Amino acid sequence: MKDGQQTGDLATADTTEDEIVRLMVGRELIHGFKRQETTRDEVVLEVEGLSSRWHRDISFKIRAGEILGFAGLVGAGRTELAKVIFGEYRRNGGKVKLMGLDSDIRSPAEAIRANIGFAPENRKAEGLILVRSVIENAAMAIYSRLARWGVLRTGQMVEAVGPVIRQLEVKTPSLSQEVGKLSGGNQQKVVLARWLAAGPRLLILDEPTRAVDVGAKAEIYRLIDRLAKDGMAIMLVSSEMPELMALSDRIVVMQDGRLSPPIEKQDATEEAIVALALGTGVAA
Amino acid sequence: MTAGDLNLTNRSTESPLSRLTRFVGAENLSLIIALILLVLAVSSQTEFLFSSRNLFNIGQNMAVVGLIAVGMTLVIVSNGLDISVGSIAGCASVVCALIVTGSGSVPGGLVGGIAIGAVLGLVNALIINYLRVNAVVATLATMSAFRGIAFLIAPEGRPVGVLDPTFALLGSGRFLQTGSFPGIPVAFAILVGVAIIGYFVMSSTVFGRSIYSMGGNPAAARLAGINLNRMRLWIYAISGALSGLAGVIVTARTSSGQPASGTQGLELEAITAVFLGGALLAGGKGTIVGSMLAVLLLAVLSNGMNLLGIPTFYQLVAKGLLLILAVAIGQWRMASAEKRQAKLAASGGN
Numbered sequence: 001m002k003d004g005q006q007t008g009d010l011a012t013a014d015t016t017e018d019e020i021v022r023l024m025v026g027r028e029l030i031h032g033f034k035r036q037e038t039t040r041d042e043v044v045l046e047v048e049g050l051s052s053r054w055h056r057d058i059s060f061k062i063r064a065g066e067i068l069g070f071a072g073l074v075g076a077g078r079t080e081l082a083k084v085i086f087g088e089y090r091r092n093g094g095k096v097k098l099m100g101l102d103s104d105i106r107s108p109a110e111a112i113r114a115n116i117g118f119a120p121e122n123r124k125a126e127g128l129i130l131v132r133s134v135i136e137n138a139a140m141a142i143y144s145r146l147a148r149w150g151v152l153r154t155g156q157m158v159e160a161v162g163p164v165i166r167q168l169e170v171k172t173p174s175l176s177q178e179v180g181k182l183s184g185g186n187q188q189k190v191v192l193a194r195w196l197a198a199g200p201r202l203l204i205l206d207e208p209t210r211a212v213d214v215g216a217k218a219e220i221y222r223l224i225d226r227l228a229k230d231g232m233a234i235m236l237v238s239s240e241m242p243e244l245m246a247l248s249d250r251i252v253v254m255q256d257g258r259l260s261p262p263i264e265k266q267d268a269t270e271e272a273i274v275a276l277a278l279g280t281g282v283a284a
Numbered sequence: 285m286t287a288g289d290l291n292l293t294n295r296s297t298e299s300p301l302s303r304l305t306r307f308v309g310a311e312n313l314s315l316i317i318a319l320i321l322l323v324l325a326v327s328s329q330t331e332f333l334f335s336s337r338n339l340f341n342i343g344q345n346m347a348v349v350g351l352i353a354v355g356m357t358l359v360i361v362s363n364g365l366d367i368s369v370g371s372i373a374g375c376a377s378v379v380c381a382l383i384v385t386g387s388g389s390v391p392g393g394l395v396g397g398i399a400i401g402a403v404l405g406l407v408n409a410l411i412i413n414y415l416r417v418n419a420v421v422a423t424l425a426t427m428s429a430f431r432g433i434a435f436l437i438a439p440e441g442r443p444v445g446v447l448d449p450t451f452a453l454l455g456s457g458r459f460l461q462t463g464s465f466p467g468i469p470v471a472f473a474i475l476v477g478v479a480i481i482g483y484f485v486m487s488s489t490v491f492g493r494s495i496y497s498m499g500g501n502p503a504a505a506r507l508a509g510i511n512l513n514r515m516r517l518w519i520y521a522i523s524g525a526l527s528g529l530a531g532v533i534v535t536a537r538t539s540s541g542q543p544a545s546g547t548q549g550l551e552l553e554a555i556t557a558v559f560l561g562g563a564l565l566a567g568g569k570g571t572i573v574g575s576m577l578a579v580l581l582l583a584v585l586s587n588g589m590n591l592l593g594i595p596t597f598y599q600l601v602a603k604g605l606l607l608i609l610a611v612a613i614g615q616w617r618m619a620s621a622e623k624r625q626a627k628l629a630a631s632g633g634n
Contacts, residue, residue, distance in 0.1 A: 088507065112509040126507055129500035131568040140497055140508040143490045150489050181625060194508070 035225050038065040039249055043100065044202050044233035047085070050094030054080040055257045058094065062202065062233040067224065068262070069248030070237040071273045076254040078237045079121055082204045085235070086118040087111040099201065112141055117195035119188075121206040121237070127191045130180030134172050135161055137179045138193040145198075164193045169219065185216025192223060203227065206237045221247060241270050255279045311562030315577040322581065326588035333584075333591060340458070340466040344537070346583045347471035348373075348546075350576060351530040352554040353561075354475075354482040355523030357575045360558045361486070362519050363499040363567025364419040368408060369527040370550035371430035374543050376401045376531030378434050381444035381541020390451045394532055401528020402521045404430055409520035413513045427551065434543035444541035455536030471533045478526065483572040495519065500568025552603060557582055559610035564618060582606075 042064040050058040054077040062068045070078045083089045085096065087105040096103055098114055105111045111118070120126040128137050135154075138161040139146065146156045158175060165175065168189045172182055179190055188208065195203055208224065209217045224247055228234055238244045244251060251268050253260040253276035260276045327333045352369045359366045380397030384390060404426070411422040435441040446452075453470055461467030486492035498505040498512055506512055527550075534546040560578035563570025585606075589599050 086507070107511065108507050109509040109511050118507060120504075120507060125501075126503045129497050129504055129568060131500045131564070131566070132496055136493065136497065140493075140505070140510075143493055144509075147490045150491060152490050152493060153488055 035067070035228070035247060035249075037249060038229045038231075040064040040066075040231065044098065045085070045235070046095075046097040046100075048095040048097070050081075050084070050096065051092045052080070052084050052089060053092070054089075055084070055259075058259045060252055060259060060262065062235060064201070064231045064233050065228050066249045067228050067234040067236050067247050069244040069251040070235065070254060071239075071241070071244055071251055072254035072277050074239060076277065077257045078254050079206055081254070082118060082120075082206050082235065082237055085111075086116060086204060112198070112200075115199075115201040116204065117141070117198055117200035117202070118204040119191045119195060119206065119208060121210060123187055123191050128179050128187060131178060133176045134165060134170065134179055134182070134190055135175040137190050138165060138197060141194050141198045161193060161197045164197045165190075168193050168196070168223065183213070183216075185212040185220075188212050188220065189216065192220065196223075196227070200232065202233045202235065204235045204237070207239065208236070209238075209240065209243060241273065244273075245270070253277050309562070309571065309574065312571075312574050312577055315561065315574065315581060319577065319581050319584065322584055322588065326584070326591065330591050333588065336464060336466045338587065338591070340469060342583050342587050343472035344456070344469040345587070346579055347469065347475040348530045348533055349550060349553045349557065349582070350475040350579045351478055351526045351533070352523075352550055353557040353575045353579050354478055354572060355526035356554040356558045357482065357561070357563065357570055357572055358486070358495055358519050359419075359523045360555070360563045361499045361567060361570040362495045362515065363502065364412070364516070364519065365555070366405075366408060366423045366520060366523050367420065367551045367555075368404070368423040368426040368430050369523065369530075369554060370547045371427045371434065372401050372404045372524050372527040373531035373534060373547040373550060374434035375404060375430050375437070376528035377535045377547060378438045378444060378541040378543050380532045381446045381535050382437070384446050384448055384451050384535075385444060388448070390448060390454075393446075393451060393535075394454070394529075397532035397535070398525050398528045401531065402525040405520040405522070405524020405527070406517060408524065409516045412520070413516055431544065438541060438543045441543065443538075443543070443545070446535060446539050446541065451536055452539060453536070455533050455538070471537070474529070474533070478529075479572055479576050486572055491515075491518065496568055498567075500566075552607065553582060556603065556607040556610055559607065559614060562614070564614045565611055566618065569614075578610075 040063055043061050044064050045062045047061075048059050058081065060068065070081070072078050080089060084091050085105075087107045087110050090106075096105070098116075103114060105114055105116075108118070124130060129140075135157050139157040142160065143152060146152055146160055162175060165172070170182070170186050170189045170193065172186060179187055182190070192208070205224065209220055212220065221243070224234060224236070236244070236247060238247075245265075245268055248268075249265055250262040251265075251273060252262050253273055255277055256279065263272065323333070332338055352373070356366060356369065376397035379400045380393040383396040384393035387393075408419075408423055408426055411417050411426070412419050415422075417425075438444055454474075455471060457470035458467035459470065459473070486495065494505070494510045494515060497508065498510055498515055502512055530550070531547060535541050538546055557578040558570060558575045559565070560581065561570060561574030561576070563574070586599065586603075589602070
């Protein structure tokens with residue numbers, strides 16, 4: 001069923017996953033999702049020898065327009081690394097450079113001011129204020145930018161995030177709808193809308209399609225692709241191998257707080273990544 | 285509905301009744317209905333309720349609780365609680381009486397009372413932020429400590445008499461008095477002014493919006509760039525300053541700086557008003573308008589109980605039950621909303 005119409009009737013035995021997906025989404029996508037290389041020269045984020053409670057000697061670079069995929073087992077320290085870079089957790093050593101300049105970010109507020117965005121893995125616990133409206137959730141990170149002398153009118157918020165909500169095709173009866181009343185995929189789109197409205201140079205996405213239905217997933221992929229095309233640097237943490245392989249320009253693998261050297265897209269195979277994630281692989 | 289017709293509200297499908305509900309707010313509408321029923325019930329038993337003298341009294345009584353309830357709205361929406369407000373008012377009452385008798389300066393006493401309130405509020409926030417004591421426990425502790433301080437700074441722990449007629453105007457002054465119209469109490473006018481500012485702050489400033497965000501989900505608010513510790517410093521300082529102002533008004537009304545009398549039990553009334561006004565225990569919800577309607581409701585209720593000669597002990601029981609009822613209604617509302625949500629999800633809807 002799609003939009004109240006029956007689109008296909010298949011015998012369970014001769015149905016493939018792709019076929020169901022195609023019928024549900026109405027567009028052939030997901031597995032066949034191909035990105036064009038959009039990496040530019042400019043390095044947005046450069047991490048050198050970073051260490052923290054969870055990490056040792058982490059180094060990597062993300063350029064403008066590049067999607068760097070972070071693979072690894074759950075618990076390897078990827079979410080923690082995202083939060084260290086976003087200033088939520090402390091960094092013990094090493095250097096973080098943003099746009100070529102040394103930066104010392106100590107809180108999410110400072111990270112946002114430095115043009116970093118972060119969509120956390122657990123949207124209900126960390127991403128959204130479920131009892132507040134779509135518009136507030138989408139505008140939260142840019143309140144101070146929208147306001148004049150601390151005064152913020154609803155009209156300004158509508159102007160700033162209305163177009164983004166529309167562009168992402170968030171299915172909501174109105175902008176004042178409580179976010180908790182939307183479906184999972186639409187909730188995730190509201191989180192993304194917040195960062196789309198903020199327009200950061202670096203966007204950290206932690207499991208962006210977790211608990212999202214197939215249709216919304218495809219739209220989120222297209223969005224991530226477009227953001228990269230527009231020159232955003234994207235740090236993509238994902239545990240879904242097909243997603244990681246389809247979206248990333250390069251993939252790094254984290255294992256027990258350490259990071260592998262980047263694997264180029266064309267060399268990335270599921271086997272190689274899993275081997276690195278388990279710590280059994282040969283160093284690339 | 286995804287294309288160009290996305291509005292702030294979904295007006296096209298609204299009935300006039302739901303439009304009215306949206307404008308006033310569902311919770312506020314039920315408060316107004318409760319208030320009308322209460323007024324009808326009381327006035328059927330005694331005609332004194334609508335006497336101008338009594339209305340004047342209600343206005344005056346509202347001012348003290350109302351000022352504290354404005355600050356308490358900020359605190360509770362931010363998912364905190366401030367039980368120490370009555371004790372802060374007591375401290376402010378004594379401090380302001382000492383300043384007015386000592387220096388003869390009425391503005392000095394006013395500013396001093398508000399300032400000591402703000403400082404004590406900051407102390408609350410510092411304890412919550414940096415000693416990581418939960419707000420209920422922290423302000424329960426300071427409720428005792430601040431009350432002790434109020435007695436300590438009052439010479440020999442006794443009330444400090446203030447015989448300044450200008451100062452007394454803050455408590456019992458009135459304006460627009462003509463013939464049978466008793467005028468508007470100065471204290472009530474102060475409350476109206478503060479409530480209007482409070483309404484503006486909560487609905488149209490970054491600070492107010494951030495209070496709603498942090499109350500609804502502190503972790504998410506922090507990750508969206510809100511500095512929770514700094515917010516708490518401001519919120520509790522404002523709650524303290526308004527409690528201080530309430531203490532100043534108590535001093536002016538009773539012509540004495542009272543360490544305890546007149547400010548005890550204010551926390552219960554203010555907290556009840558805020559929850560009755562539509563705030564949720566979980567934070568993130570609540571409005572100044574709702575809180576003020578509830579303050580009015582409580583003032584009429586307690587005035588009505590007095591007019592009907594209901595003994596104080598019964599009134600205490602009634603006030604306690606009312607707080608439980610107010611919070612329980614909020615919890616029930618939230619649970620039924622969640623149930624609706626779960627049903628919607630189970631039926632495969634969006």
